[in-house]
Amino acid sequence: MISGLSSLITSGNGAGLIWIMIVIPVILAFLALIIPKTAYSGRATVLVLATVINFIAAIAIFCTKETTMLMPWAGFEMNLAFRIYSFSGFTVLLIAVFALLVAIYSIAFMRNRNGSGQFFFYFLLTVALANGAVLANNFVVMLFFWEGLLVTLFGFLLINQHSKPKTAVKALIISGIADLLLMLGIAFTVFQTGSLSMDAISGLSVSGMGLFGYLCLMLGALGKAGAMPFHSWIPDAAQDAPLPFMPFLPGSLEKFLGIYLMVRVSYEFYQLVPASGMSIAVMIIGAVTILLAGAMALIQKDMKRLLAYQEISQVGFIVLGVGTALPVGLIGAVFHMLNHATYKSCLFMTAGSVEYRTGTTDMSKLGGLMKVMPVTGICFVIASLAICGVPGFSGFFSKELIFDAALETNWIFYAIAVFGVFLIAASFLKMGQAVFFGKVKAPNVSMLKEAPPAMQLPVVILAIGCIVFGVCNFIPLHLIQPIFGSIIGNHDFSGWPHSATLVIISCVILLIAVLNHIYGYKKTGAALSAVDHIHYAPVLHSIYNGAEKRYTDPYSWLMVVVKIYSYICFGIDRAINWFYDVLLVKIVSFVSSRLRMANNGSPSRYMVWSFSGIAFIIMLFIALM
């Protein structure tokens, strides 16, 4: 089998590669499910083998020149069509890299835990479905793989949560709504061109039917990427799901998929015009996401929840970049997507290592871990510097590109984005100091040691990525820029940002965040409460209180609406039933009782009936004459 595979890969047969990327993970997924719990190393081997094969195939696909394949499938043009080209190849490669890194991490993390078989099963299915969604060249095929991820998402969140399935339900409902909107968007888009083939659609205008089509497609993509208002299941999932789920799906794969589609919708299928109404609308979604999720991240007391809110906030930056419809925004967004996946996966994994050793991610129970887990701690710091956008690290360069694009559209968006950087930096200073510095504190201090090597390896690789993508940002940018050659022309965005003013403003913001942290720390004496002066500020306090009670969660409101609506419908239904069960019976029995009174056996009454009948007939006859 291996030799057959290698010959397929070296021959550069695109169609064969596509099948490898979709079918092999599925087969191996079932294998991982079947292997009994006692043979854990067997399960682990299957997982690594599958992700390695996938990785090799992805490299081969990335190197393959443009290929399309088509097979008849469901009739009415719903052909099983795939297309390898620069963007899909690039995205598939990203998926493969992160799948491999998270797989290595999960093997160590899931050992001795219940549900590892299920976890690996859903993991590999997710890889296959994500590959299919990216490579699809037919809208229905894309939707097939894309929506299929709902099943694995639901499965992931049910692992070990049989008695508390709330988060799984919430995730499935929210993502299901997004996917149904995507379905509607596809229907409206396809209607305009009459073709389901994705490469046959380009440059539609965002007006009339196109407005609805664009809007629904974008909402579907935003839902996958986890932007507001489709975000609220992610912090809950951070607490409930097995930890490797977070770097895997919300951390990287869902972002790749969501942003892949967002970019294709805005720059390929539709022609989003810079500063048009729809462009501003998308940017507003991005800005609101940055602001609100950043503000929520600030006050979290749990590492995983804090990281989850920050992750949502980072999506806001990417959406902001895409929404500008400018080349610099596009490159910034795609570059930021890569950087985001790198540092956010790294951060989630370090949080996982902390949880693995201490058994908790509650920051009030942790402290000083840098002394006992130096590698994890250093990687955490590097990734934090990258996410805060400290000059020199990866996040800095992609954020500057997005700032550039935002400023070009309107200074308000720029101001919000910069304020978002302040929120992120403040929450990281708080988390970093509380968990990794100060006195060593954990539920089990005496047993603490560094995480196992299999968990350290991916963390270190990703941390190195945070530095390399910053210092040598031409490496990723020279991969990304050719994909969008037709949009950006020969412009090269690598190297140091061209606007010194913007860089200085960013640095000042970071400085303010540090000063704010020192002020809060001095005031309360504890790193964890360093932002309490913001949290408990007069008006903010009540807003935060409401948010903690989920008054700001769109899902809670949706459920209220559904409930009211359901009771109204139930009332209508019961009223209809009452008509049949009660009213109709009453009418029938009333009529029949009257008729019975008429037939009481008295001859004189029958005489009256007979004569009046005859009279009626005669009158009718006369009238007709």
Next chain:
Amino acid sequence: MEGQGIIFVCIFVPLIGAFLLPIVGRVMPRLRNILALLFVITAFVTAVIALPQALSGTPILWQMKLPLGFTMGFFADGLAVFMAMTSSLVASIIVFYSFGYIEHYPNQNEYYMMVVLFIGSMMGLVYSTNLLLIYLFWEISAICCWRLIGFYRGKDIVLRADKAFLMTVGGALLMLIGFISVYMQTGTFNLLEMQGNTITTAAMVLILFGILSKSATLPLHTWLPDAGVAPSPVTSLLHAAVLVKIGVYVFARLFLVNFQLDPVWDTVVPVIAGVSALVSAGAAMVETDIKRIIAYSTISQLGFIFLGLSCGTMVGAAGGLLYILMHSLAKGGLFLCAGIVEHSTHTKDINKMGGLAKRLPITAVAFALCAFSVMGIPPFGGFFAKYMVIYGAATSASPWLAVMFIIGAVMTIIYLLRVFIKVFFGELTHPDIKEGSWEMVSSVAILGVLSLLGGIFINLPSYVTTFIIESLLNL
């Protein structure tokens, strides 16, 4: 023409065989069960045999002249064979399931006779070329349905069986008047001879009453949730295989193929369907009886089928047919799962259940597979059906219908998840129950797996539905 025997076997083996079963049952109950299954499988196998010829473009036709210029006959075109296959496939699994379910109840002779007769009347109905014959089989099915709903004989239960009978027969009588007015207009009851005629609005409305009452659509639907008092295989049969599908089939046969309609009906029928889908989805959210919830779900999904068939686009119509198949498989599975749950816990109230996935793992997985299919989530079969219906609506004369049904689809996800989670997850309420008998568990497993395969190998069913729609609409 060759192969006319096939149709006769398909119709009359279950129809006549049904009356043999009580006699056999007096002697050997086991043999009666096997014979019942055999009769239904015969119907399925013969339908499959008839398929190639139906798809070849020269369908099997048998006609007989009767006095007074009447004709009667059977006609196995793609639509008829497709419906026959769908019904008899699901019905076979349901009969097999009954072996385990009905084992401990009295009146089994009547049960098997009525079930097989029910399926025989369905077979007769789909192949009929004559409106009167359709009416005849329609009423046979109503009688079977009446006896089967009242199977447990409680006073309240019999009342509900009466309700179902009265509502469907009431609708059928109105439909009969409609048929007669069609006869007055065209001078024939023969479907093949009246193709392409335009019928009056009055006749259309009367026939629609019959169809909507049989296919439980607002406001003629309330008998269907009430029929949940029947044994679970019977409800499964009503919802998935036979009864409600009769109305949908006749709709497709008459209004998709035979009659030209005023374009206004392309909007009126979808709107009725949409209101029905949305209201019943809301009711499903409130109900706490597991079988009533699934019943409201059927009413809601029937709305999608009607939408597909009536929105006036080819993709929509093909989607509607595909929906019939996928919904039959999945909904049949859901009811059979509900039957296992009800058998094990002795309650139908979902608030009194929880955590059953630990004790009924296969049932839980089968329920999940079927529920995903009804929700329209890939890779399950329901996905394609739902997409095609929505796409059909979006490209019809009134695209806003698609938005209405997207809301219905969201509601479907919410209420089915609610049942699934309440019953199978949370705190375990019945620690000492176990899975149903092997016949029951394997039946639900088969239906769950078929729902999945139906999506992955969509090319097979969709080839048939595409062919049907293309050949019917290009007449």
